[in-house]
């Protein structure tokens with residue numbers, strides 16, 4: 001029962017908000033798709049897959065139309081189905097995976113059919129138009145992954161002369177990021193239906209705060225840029241600790257942001273080019289992709305460290321020295337100039353302190369004005385995922401230490417006032433997520449693939465905090481040394497021409513899936529050697 005209005009809102013603005021919600025760089029993807037062989041369809045999906053579970057009371061027997069799109073042009077009789085999980089965005093933003101990315105690669109290698117399913121509460125697949133707290137009760141991992149299992153058992157593919165439902169046809173899932181976690185959860189929960197899956201950058205182990213997001217940038221980012229930001233953050237935090245309000249106000253005005261009276265709003269705003277809790281307007285380290293060497297992140301660091309900046313810009317570095325024992329704020333002028341030139345114009349109203357711009361927002365903003373996709377994503381964070389970006393507790397920081405998890409939790413409280421039947425916990429219920437296994441996660445024919453330089457690495461299978469990993473055909477794993485956030489999902493229709501670390505990862509994924517498929521005829525659905533943790 002979706003409605004067109006919602007669809008428009010979701011499509012136009014839902015792409016950028018949220019740290020896991022990768023900014024969309026592919027232009028005109030929808031236009032390209034219309035000229036191809038893709039077939040769009042919907043399936044009537046039960047809103048409530050758990051009619052006896054207390055938390056879903058008062059329950060509903062209604063269904064909603066869940067969208068999917070498939071490409072059968074590589075399909076050969078007997079081939080597998082590759083199910084790509086759309087995750088926290090609309091279908092259109094994932095089409096490149098069918099067209100040039102990992103699903104294309106696997107379809108071509110195996111004669112498979114590729115299908116992208118749009119997650120409930122995203123794109124056009126909304127069970128309800130009004131995203132009240134009560135109506136969001138059905139947006140849980142458990143319901144989301146039940147959709148995938150139901151879909152695998154009931155999907156139809158118009159124009160394909162075969163029934164391709166699971167478990168008689170091998171269904172292999174793929175998901176990256178949030179969808180990577182959901183892929184893992186599905187493969188483990190439904191071993192009687194889903195044959196296998198590849199989970200990329202799959203955020204398996206969640207915590208309320210996730211300061212590790214900044215670790216790869218701190219470690220691998222351009223070191224002069226990183227050092228300048230670290231130093232400016234230290235000096236700002238020192239002024240905050242000293243409660244030097246005059247100096248803080250002067251610093252804010254250098255950035256044109258004196259209207260941000262809350263220090264956290266200010267700290268967040270000047271951190272936008274690096275990355276932030278819930279949203280950021282420009283591409284950060286997380287949005288780097290190997291298929292495109294351009295990035296606003298490089299532009300930002302280049303500007304901050306410009307050694308040829310004019311004198312009236314470098315003079316700003318001295319302006320604040322009087323507050324820091326005569327020590328200059330190196331590159332402050334360059335930094336402030338970038339924020340003024342690139343970030344401030346993203347708020348055309350000039351009302352910087354409003355929720356639409358750089359302020360924390362209020363109940364009206366978070367319940368009525370924010371776009372539906374952002375609201376859905378936020379609900380998942382507040383309800384069961386956490387992962388609030390925050391400053392690290394030790395060592396140098398790229399984000400002021402005034403930004404903690406509490407800042408994000410305030411948004412949750414504003415956005416989801418208690419409903420009649422449903423309310424969010426005072427802190428995310430991480431057990432719902434980590435209960436699937438956390439770093440101990442294991443399921444047969446579930447492959448984990450991560451990137452060494454991904455900001456989400458420490459929440460993933462290959463986290464620095466996880467045990468040493470060893471691969472096998474049944475439990476394969478791969479860490480891409482030169483790899484970012486689910487970098488294996490991107491392709492260029494020419495594997496030999498890819499950069500070496502991605503190329504090898506793609507060959508590995510092909511071999512892994514082919515080995516699984518060779519064993520399909522001897523598979524007993526539901527016979528999993530892994531024990532369910534929950």
Ligand SMILES: *[C@@H]1O[C@H](CO)[C@@H](O)[C@H](O)[C@H]1NC(C)=O
Nearest residue numbers: 035036037038072073074075
């Ligand atoms: C559509 O599929 C056919 C094979 O079934 C292929 O030859 C053709 O190139 C495809 N067209 C596009 C636009 O992808």
Ligand SMILES: *[C@@H]1O[C@H](CO)[C@@H](O)[C@H](O)[C@H]1NC(C)=O
Nearest residue numbers: 048051057058059060061062
């Ligand atoms: C759903 O349908 C079942 C079977 O007809 C019925 O027992 C149940 O009360 C219905 N649930 C709701 C919420 O209407």
Ligand SMILES: *[C@@H]1O[C@H](CO)[C@@H](O)[C@H](O)[C@H]1NC(C)=O
Nearest residue numbers: 076077078159160161162163
């Ligand atoms: C569909 O497949 C069946 C066998 O599976 C075959 O007999 C029939 O000719 C096929 N129809 C078309 C239109 O290809």
Ligand SMILES: *[C@@H]1O[C@H](CO)[C@@H](O)[C@H](O)[C@H]1NC(C)=O
Nearest residue numbers: 205206207430458459463465
């Ligand atoms: C893993 O989860 C536990 C429980 O939330 C948490 O204490 C720990 O910090 C998490 N590790 C990472 C890397 O998120």
Ligand SMILES: *[C@@H]1O[C@H](CO)[C@@H](O)[C@H](O)[C@H]1NC(C)=O
Nearest residue numbers: 240241242243244245246247
């Ligand atoms: C900080 O300074 C302001 C005025 O400069 C004062 O009103 C406030 O009480 C001070 N806060 C602390 C924690 O000292």
Ligand SMILES: *[C@@H]1O[C@H](CO)[C@@H](O)[C@H](O)[C@H]1NC(C)=O
Nearest residue numbers: 310311312313314316333337
């Ligand atoms: C520096 O001077 C140039 C040229 O007069 C001017 O365009 C620019 O706005 C000035 N920048 C700052 C930060 O004052």
Ligand SMILES: *[C@@H]1O[C@H](CO)[C@@H](O)[C@H](O)[C@H]1NC(C)=O
Nearest residue numbers: 354355356361362364365369
């Ligand atoms: C709440 O936020 C909305 C949207 O930004 C704004 O129009 C309104 O003035 C704010 N209300 C208050 C009391 O600040």
Ligand SMILES: *[C@@H]1O[C@H](CO)[C@@H](O)[C@H](O)[C@H]1NC(C)=O
Nearest residue numbers: 434435437438439440441533
């Ligand atoms: C993971 O496994 C280890 C060793 O069996 C155990 O000590 C630990 O408690 C487990 N952690 C979780 C989150 O299940």
Ligand SMILES: *[C@@H]1O[C@H](CO)[C@@H](O)[C@H](O)[C@H]1NC(C)=O
Nearest residue numbers: 445473474515516518519522
């Ligand atoms: C295939 O099946 C054989 C025999 O059951 C087993 O030893 C092997 O591990 C399986 N390989 C894969 C990739 O599942």
Ligand SMILES: *[C@@H]1O[C@H](CO)[C@@H](O)[C@H](O)[C@H]1NC(C)=O
Nearest residue numbers: 104105108109492493494495
């Ligand atoms: C498809 O796979 C074959 C090898 O099996 C390879 O030669 C060809 O380049 C691939 N084509 C695309 C478009 O991926």
Ligand SMILES: *[C@@H]1O[C@H](CO)[C@@H](O)[C@H](O)[C@H]1NC(C)=O
Nearest residue numbers: 522523524525526527528529
């Ligand atoms: C499950 O698989 C194991 C090993 O792959 C095999 O030994 C066992 O007989 C199977 N059980 C059933 C019920 O098929």
